[in-house]
Amino acid sequence: MIRLLIKLYRISIAVIILIAGVTFERTGLIELLSDPYEYPVIMELFMQHLYMVTLSMTFATVIGITAGVLLTRKRFRRYAGICMYIIGLGQTIPSLAVLALAMSFLGIGTKPAVFALTIYSILPIARNTLAGITAVPPELIEAGKGMGMPPIKILMEVEIPNAMKVILTGFRVALIINIGTAALAYVIGAGGLGDLIFTGISLMQTDKLLAGAIPVTLLALFADFLSELLGIVLISRGLRLSD
Amino acid sequence: MITYDSVTKIFGTGKDTVTALDNVSFTMPKGEVVVFLGPSGCGKTTTLRLTNRLETLTRGNITIEDQNIMDIDIVQLRQRLGYVIQAIGLFPNKTIAENIAVVPKLLGWDKERISERIDDLLQMNNLEPELYRERYPAELSGGQQQRVGVARGLAADPDILLMDEPFGAIDPINREEIQNEFLKLQANLKKTVAFVSHDIHEAIKMGDRIAIFNKGRLIQYDTPEVILTQPKNKFVADFVGSDRALKVLGLMRVSDVINRKPKNIIQGTDRSQEALNFLDAREFRYGIVIERNRPIGFVTQKSLKYEEGPVRDVVEHYPLFLREKTSLRDVLSFMLMHDAGTFCVVDEDKNFAGTVTYNDIQKAVKESYADEAESGENGVPV
Amino acid sequence: MSTLQFIVDNFNEVMYLSWEHIWIVGVALLIATPIGVILGIIITKHEQFASRVLNGANILMTVPSIALFGLMLPVLAIVNMGLGKVPAVIALILYSQLPIIRNTYTAIKNVPPSLVDAGRGMGMDKWKLLRELEIPLAIPVIIAGLRTAAVMNIGIAAIATYIGAGGLGVYIQQGIARVYPEMILSGAILVSLLAIVVDGGMAILERFATPEGIKVQRKLAR
Numbered sequence: 069m070i071r072l073l074i075k076l077y078r079i080s081i082a083v084i085i086l087i088a089g090v091t092f093e094r095t096g097l098i099e100l101l102s103d104p105y106e107y108p109v110i111m112e113l114f115m116q117h118l119y120m121v122t123l124s125m126t127f128a129t130v131i132g133i134t135a136g137v138l139l140t141r142k143r144f145r146r147y148a149g150i151c152m153y154i155i156g157l158g159q160t161i162p163s164l165a166v167l168a169l170a171m172s173f174l175g176i177g178t179k180p181a182v183f184a185l186t187i188y189s190i191l192p193i194a195r196n197t198l199a200g201i202t203a204v205p206p207e208l209i210e211a212g213k214g215m216g217m218p219p220i221k222i223l224m225e226v227e228i229p230n231a232m233k234v235i236l237t238g239f240r241v242a243l244i245i246n247i248g249t250a251a252l253a254y255v256i257g258a259g260g261l262g263d264l265i266f267t268g269i270s271l272m273q274t275d276k277l278l279a280g281a282i283p284v285t286l287l288a289l290f291a292d293f294l295s296e297l298l299g300i301v302l303i304s305r306g307l308r309l310s311d
Numbered sequence: 312m313i314t315y316d317s318v319t320k321i322f323g324t325g326k327d328t329v330t331a332l333d334n335v336s337f338t339m340p341k342g343e344v345v346v347f348l349g350p351s352g353c354g355k356t357t358t359l360r361l362t363n364r365l366e367t368l369t370r371g372n373i374t375i376e377d378q379n380i381m382d383i384d385i386v387q388l389r390q391r392l393g394y395v396i397q398a399i400g401l402f403p404n405k406t407i408a409e410n411i412a413v414v415p416k417l418l419g420w421d422k423e424r425i426s427e428r429i430d431d432l433l434q435m436n437n438l439e440p441e442l443y444r445e446r447y448p449a450e451l452s453g454g455q456q457q458r459v460g461v462a463r464g465l466a467a468d469p470d471i472l473l474m475d476e477p478f479g480a481i482d483p484i485n486r487e488e489i490q491n492e493f494l495k496l497q498a499n500l501k502k503t504v505a506f507v508s509h510d511i512h513e514a515i516k517m518g519d520r521i522a523i524f525n526k527g528r529l530i531q532y533d534t535p536e537v538i539l540t541q542p543k544n545k546f547v548a549d550f551v552g553s554d555r556a557l558k559v560l561g562l563m564r565v566s567d568v569i570n571r572k573p574k575n576i577i578q579g580t581d582r583s584q585e586a587l588n589f590l591d592a593r594e595f596r597y598g599i600v601i602e603r604n605r606p607i608g609f610v611t612q613k614s615l616k617y618e619e620g621p622v623r624d625v626v627e628h629y630p631l632f633l634r635e636k637t638s639l640r641d642v643l644s645f646m647l648m649h650d651a652g653t654f655c656v657v658d659e660d661k662n663f664a665g666t667v668t669y670n671d672i673q674k675a676v677k678e679s680y681a682d683e684a685e686s687g688e689n690g691v692p693v
Numbered sequence: 694m695s696t697l698q699f700i701v702d703n704f705n706e707v708m709y710l711s712w713e714h715i716w717i718v719g720v721a722l723l724i725a726t727p728i729g730v731i732l733g734i735i736i737t738k739h740e741q742f743a744s745r746v747l748n749g750a751n752i753l754m755t756v757p758s759i760a761l762f763g764l765m766l767p768v769l770a771i772v773n774m775g776l777g778k779v780p781a782v783i784a785l786i787l788y789s790q791l792p793i794i795r796n797t798y799t800a801i802k803n804v805p806p807s808l809v810d811a812g813r814g815m816g817m818d819k820w821k822l823l824r825e826l827e828i829p830l831a832i833p834v835i836i837a838g839l840r841t842a843a844v845m846n847i848g849i850a851a852i853a854t855y856i857g858a859g860g861l862g863v864y865i866q867q868g869i870a871r872v873y874p875e876m877i878l879s880g881a882i883l884v885s886l887l888a889i890v891v892d893g894g895m896a897i898l899e900r901f902a903t904p905e906g907i908k909v910q911r912k913l914a915r
Contacts, residue, residue, distance in 0.1 A: 078748050086764075160888045162848030165881040168865045172878050211400035214365055214473075215414050215463075216389030225413075229404035248757025252852060255869055265763045269776075269856055274767045281763030285756050292755050304404035306447030 072296050079289050086282055110264065110279055117260035117284070120178060120250045124185035125243055132190040132242070133235065136197025137223065148198060159191045163249040167256050176257035185249060189242040196238025200231030232303045240295035247288045251280075261287075313339040313362065313471065313503065318371035320357050320527075331357045333527040334371070339520075341470075344497060344504040346518035348511065350550070353524040355507045359473050362505065363389050375471065390414055393464035393472040393502075397480045400460060401448040407433075407459050408444040414467040432462035435496060454485035461493065465500075472504045478513070490516060511551055515539070515558060523547055536562060540680045556676050560640040565633050568675045569656055569665040576601055577610065579623035586622050587615040599655060599666065600626045606655040606663045632657045635664065639672055646672075696882065699875040707883065714860035714887065717778055717853065718846045721785030722839065729790050730835060733797025734823070743798065750791035758784065758849045762856050781853035788849060789842035796838025800831030833903040840895035847888045851880075861887065 139148040170184035204227050212222040228235075254262030261280045268277025300308075320332040332354045339345045347355035360366045362373055364385050373380045380388055401410055408429050415425045430440040436458040448456055457478060464472055478486045494517065497504065508514050514521045515535045522532045531543040539555045539562070542548035552558065575595040577586045579602035590598050590612050597611045600622055608626035618625045630649045633642060633656045646652065646669055656664040700707055736743040756764075761784050766775045769783075804827050812822050854862030864880025867873070 075748070078752055082752055157889060160844050160892045161885040162851045162888055164848065164851045164862060164865055165885045168869070168877050168881040171869070172874055172881070207396065207400055208402060210365070211394070211396055211402075212413075214360075214363055214389060214394035214396070216386050216391075216394075216417060217413065218386050218417075221417070225405070226402055230402075232404075244755055244757075248759065251757050251759045255855075255866070262759065265759055266855060268763065269766065274770075277763045277766060281760040284760040285764070288755050288757055288760075289752070292752075304447075306403050306405065306449055309447055309449045 072300070075293055075296055079293055082289060083286070086285065106279075110283075113259060113261050113263050113280075114283055116178070116258075117247075117250055117262075117287070120182055120185060120253060120258060120260055121243075121246050121287075124182045124189055124250075125246055127182075127186040128189035128193055128242060128246075129239060131186070132193030132238075133197050135190070136194045136235075137201065137228075139194075139198050140201045140227075152195060152198065155191045155195050158187075159195075163188060163245065164252055164255075167249065167252055171256040178253075178258045181250070181253035181256055181258035181260075185246055185253070188249060189246045192238045192242040192245070193235070194238075196241075197231065197235050200234030200238075201227050203234065204230045229304055230307065233299070233307065236295065236299050236302060239298075240292065243291045243295065244288050247284065247291055251284050312341045312376060313505070314372075314374045315339075315358070316372045316374070318358065318361060318373060319369050320354075320361060320366060321369045330527050332361075335524075335527075335529045336371075337522055337529060337532045339503060339505060341503050342501040343519040344506055344517055346514040346521045347505060347507045347524060348509070348514045348518075348521050348550075349524035349530075350509060352526075354527045355509075355522075355524045356475060358524070359475055359505055359507050363392050363394060363473055390417055390467065391469055391471070393467070393469040395460050395464035395472065395474040395477045397457075397460075397476060401456055401463070403448050406445050406447055407438075407451075410448070410459060411463045411466050413463065418467055420467075428466060428468075429462075432465055435465075436462050437492060438462075452485075453481050454489060457481055457489060458492075461489075461496075465502075470503060472502045474504060474506045476507050476509070479508075493517070511558075515561065523550065525550075536679065557640055557643070559676060559679055560643055560672065561638055563639040563675060563679075564635065565637045565639065565642060565656055565667055566635040568639065568671040569635065569667055570671065571665040573599060573666045575599060577622055578602065579607055579621065579626070581622050583610075583615045583618035583620060583622055583625055586610065587612060587618075590615070597653075598622075599653075601663055604662050606632065606657065609653075629655055632661075633667060634658075639667075639675065642667055643669075643672055696875045696878040699879050700883070703879075707879070710859065710861050710863055711883065711887065713858075714847070714850055714862075714884070717781055717850045717858060717860055718785065718843065721782045721846055722789060722843060724782075725786040725789035725842065726793060726839060728786070729793030729838075730797050732790070733794045733835075734801065736794070737798055737801045747791075747795060747798065750794050753787050754791045758788065758852050759855070761787070762853065766856065776857040778853075778858045780856055781850060781858035784853070785846045785849060788845060792838040792841040792845070793835070796834050796841075797831065800834035801827050803834070804830050829904060833899055836895065836899045836902050840892060840899065843895055844888050844892050847884065847891060851884050 135151075138144050139151055166184045166188050167181065170180040170187075174180035174183060208226055208230065209222060212226050217225070250258075250260050251262040251265060253260050254266050261284045264276050264280025265284070266280075268274065268280060315335055315337050318332055318335045319330070322329040322331055335354070335358065347358055349355045357366060361368055362375075362380070364380060368381075375383075383391075402413075405413075408426075411429050411432060412425050415428060420428070429444065433440040433443055438455060438458055443451075443455075443459075448459070451459065457480070460477060464474070478489055481489060490513065506517055508517070518535055520532065520534055521538050523530045523538065525546050531538055531547050533541075536559065538547065539551060539559045542551055542555070548555070574593065575590070575598045577589065577598040577600050579600050581589075586598060590596075590610075597609050599606060600608050600610060602623060606629065607623065608628040610622055610625055610627065614625055614627065615622070630651070631645060631654070633645075633654050635656060635658070642654065645654065652669045654667055656667060658664050732746060736746050762780060765780045765784065769775045769780050808826060808830075809822060812826050817825065850858065850860050851862035851865065854860055854866050861880055861884040864876050864883070866880075868875075868877030868880055
């Protein structure tokens with residue numbers, strides 16, 4: 069709870085600073101935003117950005133958690149090491165490179181962007197799911213087995229809840245990187261808030277630039293905050309007590 | 312009732328094999344606590360885990376109530392058996408109530424029945440339901456956690472309980488309390504319990520029978536008395552400890568040896584010289600002084616010699632009185648502490664019930680060794 | 694493949710851009726490390742600032758890199774440094790702070806207090822303790838933090854091309870603009886390779902810097 073409030077405090081400070089900075093430029097920005105021609109464009113780009121993020125995160129979460137869980141199952145455990153190595157390698161590759169590679173093979177537009185974002189976001193989620201479930205004390209799983217819990221029940225009621233904190237951290241990292249990388253997707257023709265930022269840079273139009281940079285930043289900060297809330301909802305109180 | 316028939320368990324393959332259990336056979340009677348006892352790696356835990364198929368048999372059979380465990384669906388088997396391990400086994404992400412409810416839920420009990428059962432179990436284990444239902448394991452002390460563990464094992468009211476060093480992680484003071492509570496519980500519930508322990512004291516206290524393992528073999532399977540008085544070989548004798556005579560005393564009570572009608576009783580109102588004559592004539596070295604059916608102390612020939620008044624004025628007081636349920640080991644300890652050879656036994660109303668002397672105790676130990684020798688084999692019905 | 698051909702044909706340029714890229718990251722790390730480590734050490738000694746500093750660095754890292762560039766632009770444009778290598782290096786320094794500070798903090802905090810006690814009992818003063826006990830034990834973890842920072846920086850530096858910083862991102866940028874697939878792939882692959890090599894190199898450095906005793910300790914714990 070307290071950490072949440074502190075985060076809120078920090079976010080509001082950041083927001084205030086941003087707003088302060090913006091006020092210096094207010095002539096440009098507010099005009100830009102209130103321009104009946106520009107505003108819907110900005111909203112559309114924002115929606116586009118949100119669309120890419122949401123779609124890719126949904127795929128990434130489903131695939132990532134499934135992959136992570138599968139690698140902890142007896143049958144696939146021997147592949148876990150190799151897979152983790154590959155995942156680690158994948159995370160090393162710069163986000164721009166991933167986008168560029170996707171473009172080289174899939175063309176331009178939103179589809180390759182979403183593809184690249186999905187792949188890039190799977191990595192932290194899968195790795196953390198694997199690490200989190202592996203870290204669940206084996207005695208708990210033994211106890212569950214011994215009591216006659218079928219493997220599915222053990223997964224759903226023992227392994228995943230106890231791994232939730234780590235899994236959620238992976239999700240959070242993936243989400244924040246995703247939002248930032250989606251801003252880059254403009255360069256491969258996918259639109260999004262990156263459009264405003266890059267155009268603003270090349271045309272030296274500060275108002276456009278800020279119209280893109282500020283929402284993206286706020287989005288990322290908000291996503292961070294949202295993840296913390298998600299933690300409170302998804303992580304059993306019994307586990308949070310030890311914090 | 313559980314029967315182990317030529318049970319063998321070998322780990323590993325090829326060159327690196329470990330024989331954890333080698334041809335173990337015995338039967339656990341219904342409604343009794345059998346302690347699987349032995350040093351680390353002796354096979355006691357393996358035997359337990361084979362019973363609920365957490366390990367697979369290499370050879371042999373285990374049957375529960377005449378049903379081979381391999382013929383029962385593995386998940387159903389485990390749900391039928393209560394399983395209690397050390398405190399870490401509680402799921403930290405579930406409340407106490409949710410933890411206990413696991414197996415009943417798997418069995419499909421309805422909500423009310425489960426809720427009632429949770430309350431009952433918590434009560435049984437001295438945990439107030441109102442207070443503990445919604446708590447999480449992290450909020451409980453080690454001892455409380457372990458009680459919840461026992462409750463969880465009993466949740467579905469299984470006939471058989473498998474317990475793997477359940478009290479091992481608790482400090483000695485709480486451990487004794489929990490052991491006592493469990494014994495009280497067992498007296499009411501009469502479950503068939505397989506209890507793994509490495510502690511001889513715990514085994515003697517908790518077990519109706521003890522199965523001693525060493526290096527995968529079952530060495531001796533008997534009641535605690537027999538094991539203490541007739542250890543089969545050096546290993547058992549060593550494991551039990553060289554103070555086993557004292558341990559046997561721990562199993563006996565004052566009521567087993569009490570002399571209810573000692574002959575050297577003197578009334579407090581008797582005159583000293585008469586008392587002295589009485590003692591002299593019967594050649595008693597001392598007399599027990601009673602007043603209104605309550606013991607008040609003792610007198611010796613020496614203390615009476617020059618006295619004139621009533622005996623009660625001369626009497627020397629006993630430092631303590633015994634109860635019928637006091638263990639003989641404690642009695643011996645008192646005798647040593649107070650350098651006394653005799654104590655009086657009283658009932659709840661402090662009335663005189665009898666005496667216990669050092670000789671009585673010595674006789675009892677000797678007799679218990681002799682008794683068992685007469686009964687022949689360590690007769691255990693199979 | 695044609696991409697390989699491209700790299701071979703433009704080898705000099707490849708070298709130059711690679712060097713530019715490495716330079717940016719290198720300078721940033723060179724400046725960021727002392728700042729980060731010192732800040733990390735300070736907050737271990739003054740707990741009250743720990744959460745604030747760590748949170749601040751965390752927030753910094755939450756801001757998407759391109760957005761940070763965007764935000765810095767108008768501010769730095771005042772001193773005419775809005776574009777080019779300067780904002781890039783500054784952004785990299787800021788981004789590196791979290792991994793470096795956090796790892797330094799955790800590393801020093803994780804030095805077993807019993808050891809610190811023993812050292813103090815033997816008469817080591819604050820500075821000696823730091824120099825001879827805490828920092829040597831903390832180095833492997835700090836290097837791990839540097840490793841994270843380095844890899845992250847290589848990625849961000851690629852983006853910095855778009856604010857005129859040069860580096861291997863140029864191939865990606867130009868490649869897209871000129872619809873030159875071989876160039877795009879070269880850029881992507883080269884920068885990925887750079888990241889992987891640096892990551893591997895720092896992993897070796899990490900192992901190299903771990904005192905023998907700790908390595909043995911870890912092995913036995915397995």
